[in-house]
Amino acid sequence: MNRLNAVLLVVLVFAAMAVVTAQHVSRQLYIELNREQKLARQLDVDYGKLLLEQSTWGAHALVEHAATSRLDMHLPAPREVQAIAPKGGT
């Protein structure tokens, strides 16, 4: 009987320690999870901002302006266009 009690006591002590450790690890992981979730949200936000930036710089009016004024480009006039029909097509 005593022997059994002793064994149970040891088991109890280990279990108690395990509970404490598990709790600790769980807190740590939880904090990490929170941190990562925050990061994910931040990256999401950054992605949105970059998309926005991209479309701002890629706005048609801006590109058109740059093409005509800085790069001296223009739409080809009809006379400058030569359409080539695909083989067998019209």
Added chain:
Amino acid sequence: MRAVSVNHNRRLNNPGPAPSMGPGRVRFVLALLGGLFLVLILRAMYMQVVQQDFLVGQGDARFRRTLTMEANRGVITDRNGEPLAISTPVQSIWASPAGMQPVPPEKLAELARLLELPPSELAGKFADKRREFVYLKRQISPQLADKVAALGIPGVAGQQEFRRYYPAGESFAHIIGFTGVDGKGQEGLELAREKMLAGKNGSRVVLRDRRGHIVEDLAAIERPRNGQTLVLAMDQRIQYIAYRELKNAVELNKAKAGAVVVLDAKSGEVLALANYPSFNPNNREGTTPEMLRNRAVIDLFEPGSTMKPLSIAIALEEGKARVNTVLDTHTYKIGPATIRDVSPQPSLDITGIIKKSSNVGASKLALMVAPQDFWTYYDSLGFGRNPGSGFPGEASGRLRNWKSWRPIEQATMSFGYGVSVSLLQMARAYTIFANDGVLLPLSLYKTNAPMPGKRVLSQKTADEMKGVLVANSEPGGGAVGGRIIGYSIGGKSGTARKLEGHTYVADKHRALFMGFAPGKNPKLIVTVMIDEPSAGKYYGGAVAAPVFSAVAGGALRVLNVQPDEPTNNTLLPESTPVPADF
């Protein structure tokens, strides 16, 4: 020591007149103690039972927090995934003047500099000690908010909010609309699709320790459901071209307003829908209700001559006439009213009626059709019905019941008076010419498979009318102004007088052009409406047709449609007369 012991002995040995320790006294003390215990127990019970909710609430209020997890509002993109509306987080700076210590002047000055507000205004807001909450500045960038937080003024804090940005600016302003400062849709699709875009905020209940760290989740986390991405049928590039050309035309012709609709001729998707005047959705200062109007969808007008191809088609469909039937097109009378043409001809065939835009011819053809059939046909084209695009406030137009029609009304309806439509409805009605007689449902959203349409005309009639409209764009026709170099087109111009009160005024017009391109195998339907051009020219063929040409030409280039008339496409001299058209 001794004395004490003596005393002690004396007491033991000699109780003398000791206070009576009778049973009454013991009972009294016990009762007293018992009574106190009872009070304690009652108090405990009171707190446990009666006050429990209050106490638990107080405890929770101190350590338990419900955090809102904000859902991101959905992105709106065009058909190629280009973003048209995106939310990004911004900070709003607020203060709680009620509990604030006086702010040191140098910090106040620094805060004012950061927020770009006059220091006196800030001081004024801080001075109002009755207020618990006052916004100092809303929607500033997170970087700036960090700087404000670094000042460390107690009682001044930031709060995260979302702000909507519209990269495409004014060209898409009417379709997309905008959200209010609270992030809810107020206009356009932001309003119409609010439910889908808004998503649902989530929440989590947490236990916080004294330092504010989250220690534990107390309840299952309710995850936020982010708003869905809304993919429009529009193509940003075509929309831009449409808006640019429309703006140029409205300014050039000193018009009041204008609108352009571009449809995909095979799927019924709305590729572009532009209105002018427009506004900047990113900064709506100085925006008037006039500028907010989505004219293409909301404004109703009488379509004038652009109705003729539609009304003539039913006469062909019913076999009342054939394409080569020649009609007497002298001015004639229906009751007291006279039907006359702007450029009278003695006789015309169907192509001639379209080319010369003959009211006489169109009305004679219309009157061959029974009123009920005529009404059924217009009804099946969607006139007087909601076009079903799902846009808020979209107009149905007006088509009166055929039972009350008089012959003159049926006649005028054939050339586009006495029936009111929106530009979007007209564009949709023209899908029958571009799509072998099948009327397509409209879609503002990208569709994967084309939705089934409804057959209104037989393929034969549709082909014939398509040929007539293509012929109309050839020299001598009314739609030459809409020609695109390299492509054939088909179309009809119109110049509708505007109704003021009960009379049609002679000096106010709507210049219209409805057409499709390429003419042989239409890919696009483009409809143009210019309201009250006042710079001299006002004919649809002179004012609206060039817009058609530029928009359809640009769109065909964007869509990489192969030119169907690449060579020997003669350039029309500048002086080509645009036929008078009514």
